[in-house]
Amino acid sequence: MSERKNITINYYRLEAAEEVFYHDLDDRLTTLADGGMDFGFFDGRSKELMFKIFDPIEISDRKLHFVSLIKEKQFLPVWFNREGDIEEAPLEGGMLGDISYGLIDPMLQCVIMFSGGFGPGASGFADFARWLTDDQSAGCTPIFINNAYDQVTQWEVYRKLNISIEAPALDFVDNVLDSEYGSNFEMLNTLKGLKIDLAVSMGHTKGSLDKDLVRKFIKKVLEENFAGKLKVAGKNFDEQSTEEHDLYSAKLKHKTEIVVSGMHISPEEAKSSLFEAYQINLEQIESAVADFEEE
Incomplete structure (x- = not known):
């Protein structure tokens, strides 16, 4: 049928x-x-x-x-x-x-x-x-509908990264864990869960997350396509106001x-x-x- x-x-x-x-x-x-x-x-x-x-x-x-x-x-x-x-x-x-x-x-x-x-x-x-x-x-x-990806990957300061993953079934969890950055989400396997939210930030301290590693992480997560949300907050220089983009919404x-x-x-x-x-x-x-x- x-x-x-x-x-x-x-x-x-x-x-x-x-x-x-x-x-x-x-x-x-x-x-x-x-x-x-x-x-x-x-x-x-x-x-x-x-x-x-x-x-x-x-x-x-x-x-x-x-x-x-x-x-x-x-x-x-x-x-x-x-x-x-x-x-x-x-x-x-x-x-x-x-x-x-x-x-x-x-x-x-x-x-x-x-x-x-x-x-x-x-x-x-x-x-x-x-x-x-x-x-x-x-x-x-x-491919993005605007220049959000280019903006984010050209920032010099990364203040926060928030990623959300929601697996429809345990089979999909294996896809996540087999990915290049899968070890970061091992808690899904440890607790037999299907959803995980992970946030990494500089907190109230000035400075930036490692920009090269953030850019590489963003590129691989988008390529693997297992996340439901990938919000990145950053700016071009310290004195500028922080912007935030959800790259999954911009695809x-x-x-x-x-x-x-x-x-x-x-x-x-x-x-x-x-x-x-x-x-x-x-x-x-x-x-x-x-x-x-x-x-």
């Missing part, structure tokens, strides 16, 4: 040190798909992931590559019936996994994907891009409704929703690329 679900689609900019990365990404995705090697496995940062490349979307001057990433589930469900029988879920020579989908436009240097869920996030697609192109400088950063995103006909979102359903979101915010994507090239 079909079910309507509300979803959020996030937009990320693909970054790399060399311009040739984008050509290589486009070329290798095309080569794999055309050569009958449209699926395989690669080592992500913390675990092995499977990729599957579907038919691209052809537009006037380029291809949009549609890709799914799957990671093996850590907590397996059980099979049960109304007679009270409980058994292990039959795997029949395969595995159970969590899936995510992304629409990649190498020319506009972006990837669009569903928010949340248990499948690999932006960091998984960054791992995929690095593995595919052998370019270790590649990464993903969110470019598209909210829509999708009809799910099975147990998970099918490739066809995902492809249609992602392409619609791509078209709706194409000007914002193009503007983000233009700003990036001017830097």
Whole structure:
């Protein structure tokens, strides 16, 4: 039976040190798909992931590559019936996994994907891009609807950082703990909780948090996309008034409704929703690329 679900689609900019990365990404995705090697496995940062490349979307001057990433589930469900029988879920020579989908436009240097869920996030697609192109400088950063991110990362004084994480289930807690800064949220595992708020500040003392470490932390948290709130307070110099930005509220995103006909979102359903979101915010994507090239 079909079910309507509300979803959020996030937009990320693909970054790399060399311009040739984008050509290589486009070329290798095309080569794999055309050569009958449209699926395989690669080592992500913390675990092995499977990729599957579907038919691209052809537009006037380029291809949009549609890709799914799957990671093996850590907590397996059980099979049960109304007679009270409980058994292990039959795997029949395969595995159970969590899936995510992304629409990649190498020319506009972006990837669009569903928010949340248990499948690999932006960091998984960054791992995929690095593995595919052998370019270790590649990464993903969110596209913002204003210059909030640029303002925050250019501050010289950081007074306070507040992050909030709310996991929908224990599976998601593992995603958080497996991240680069996961050890900071170990209390979730210790107390078997699903929500944690963490604030670090200079208190009433003058000065700043370590600006280089704060900038790195912000970048990685946004790439991992596991937080629900990331408020940063700071300023350009000590005598200036302190400003505060919630970077999660400033991210470019598209909210829509999708009809799910099975147990998970099918490739066809995902492809249609992602392409619609791509078209709706194409000007914002193009503007983000233009700003990036001017830097």
